[in-house]
Amino acid sequence: MMDWKQLLSTRRFGVEADSKEINLEIIRTHFQRDYDRLIFSSAFRRLQNKTQVFPLPGSVFVHNRLTHSLEVASIGRSLGDIVARSIAPDVEPDVRPLIGELGTIVSVAGLAHDLGNPPFGHSGESAISNFFENGDGRSLQSEMTEAEWGDLTSFEGNANLLRLLTHQFKGRRPGGMKLTYASMAAMIKYPFDSTQRQNHKNKYGYFQSEREAFLSIVEETGLACLDAERGIYARSPLAYLMEAADDIAYMIMDIEDAHKLGILSFDETRERLSSFFEGESLLKFKQKLDSVKGIVTDTNELVAFLRAMSINELIGRTSKVFLDNRNEIMNGTFSGSLVKNLPKNIETEYEESSDLSVRKIYNNRSVVKVEITGYNVLKTLVEEFLQAILKPDTNYSRKLLQLIPEQYKTDNHSTYDKCRAILDFISGMTDLYAMDLYKLIRGDSVLVI
Numbered sequence: 001m002m003d004w005k006q007l008l009s010t011r012r013f014g015v016e017a018d019s020k021e022i023n024l025e026i027i028r029t030h031f032q033r034d035y036d037r038l039i040f041s042s043a044f045r046r047l048q049n050k051t052q053v054f055p056l057p058g059s060v061f062v063h064n065r066l067t068h069s070l071e072v073a074s075i076g077r078s079l080g081d082i083v084a085r086s087i088a089p090d091v092e093p094d095v096r097p098l099i100g101e102l103g104t105i106v107s108v109a110g111l112a113h114d115l116g117n118p119p120f121g122h123s124g125e126s127a128i129s130n131f132f133e134n135g136d137g138r139s140l141q142s143e144m145t146e147a148e149w150g151d152l153t154s155f156e157g158n159a160n161l162l163r164l165l166t167h168q169f170k171g172r173r174p175g176g177m178k179l180t181y182a183s184m185a186a187m188i189k190y191p192f193d194s195t196q197r198q199n200h201k202n203k204y205g206y207f208q209s210e211r212e213a214f215l216s217i218v219e220e221t222g223l224a225c226l227d228a229e230r231g232i233y234a235r236s237p238l239a240y241l242m243e244a245a246d247d248i249a250y251m252i253m254d255i256e257d258a259h260k261l262g263i264l265s266f267d268e269t270r271e272r273l274s275s276f277f278e279g280e281s282l283l284k285f286k287q288k289l290d291s292v293k294g295i296v297t298d299t300n301e302l303v304a305f306l307r308a309m310s311i312n313e314l315i316g317r318t319s320k321v322f323l324d325n326r327n328e329i330m331n332g333t334f335s336g337s338l339v340k341n342l343p344k345n346i347e348t349e350y351e352e353s354s355d356l357s358v359r360k361i362y363n364n365r366s367v368v369k370v371e372i373t374g375y376n377v378l379k380t381l382v383e384e385f386l387q388a389i390l391k392p393d394t395n396y397s398r399k400l401l402q403l404i405p406e407q408y409k410t411d412n413h414s415t416y417d418k419c420r421a422i423l424d425f426i427s428g429m430t431d432l433y434a435m436d437l438y439k440l441i442r443g444d445s446v447l448v449i
Contacts, residue, residue: 014175049430073110116161120374150194234332
């Protein structure tokens with residue numbers, strides 16, 4: 001069974017000095033410092049110009065990656081605090097101060113969880129992957145190991161997150177952001193490499209370039225080994241809470257955005273959000289809604305009220321799933337996500353809401369247009385810059401390489417490392433910068449820096 005004291009290690013990646021205790025006299029705990037480092041990082045700021053689901057719709061404000069990450073952090077803090085209050089009496093007295101920080105750690109993981117996503121989200125991931133699997137990048141396969149090739153043919157934002165947090169970029173200090181091991185473990189939803197992705201919806205947790213970093217997190221936090229031969233480990237228990245916060249935020253906020261954009265009517269929105277309640281909680285929900293409707297006539301404000309109540313309901317239910325399955329989670333034998341283990345009727349409603357999101361939201365014309373645009377933008381950028389770094393002696397290649405910031409350049413000569421350097425550069429772009437650079441390369445505009 002995994003041990004809370006080890007799981008909640010306050011040691012920082014890349015820092016040799018050990019700090020096992022929380023000093024309650026200091027202004028910020030170790031995990032609060034993690035939160036602040038992320039908030040003030042350039043990688044986090046760039047999320048404000050990365051699409052969540054909808055393109056930026058002009059006068060109607062909907063969510064982007066930055067607002068989504070803040071919401072996940074907020075939900076995650078509540079989940080962590082509920083769990084902490086429940087399990088604190090059962091742990092040793094010297095561990096209780098660490099347990100008291102669960103909400104902060106899950107909040108940190110929520111802030112960071114989308115940092116590895118490239119421009120245009122999943123469409124960008126697909127464009128990168130397709131370039132290597134079906135495009136010109138296929139010619140490079142013989143120059144890499146099977147695992148390295150899997151990293152490229154299935155580019156994964158979760159793995160890219162670990163690289164962003166731990167990699168020593170050129171001119172930067174070693175250890176990356178130097179976050180605590182506990183916080184980084186809470187961010188790893190898929191504790192295995194790309195060779196195991198086929199059994200996990202093509203998801204995995206680290207690139208081969210970060211294998212040693214991943215193993216150091218495993219060793220420091222004591223993540224249980226589930227399959228030594230295949231290199232599969234158990235998640236940190238806090239990764240389940242972070243995932244639940246993400247699931248809740250995605251579902252509820254997408255529905256609210258769809259209402260603001262006129263994709264869902266008020267009645268459709270109310271029906272979907274009320275579906276997460278049952279029994280006595282449903283009765284109270286209807287009573288509160290009737291009370292509020294007697295005062296509030298603005299439908300957006302009513303939807304915001306429904307959204308808040310729905311989030312609160314799902315926080316309570318998912319934290320109960322965690323506590324009810326605490327032993328299995330600590331043993332590494334828990335199966336699925338917390339949301340997938342909700343009571344059957346609530347899980348069914350969640351799945352129906354997911355299906356509705358796919359039909360009416362994700363396949364909305366405005367969303368599809370952004371995905372098509374993003375696919376072509378990322379495909380072009382990968383083609384051009386990878387060609388430049390692999391064949392740097394032409395005048396055009398030299399010009400293109402001058403556009404890459406120093407931190408993304410590499411002194412390594414392997415093809416895999418050169419590919420990683422280009423993908424570091426491109427995945428760190430905002431949607432708008434990627435579009436501007438795409439137009440510059442195509443000769444459609446002049447890039448203003």
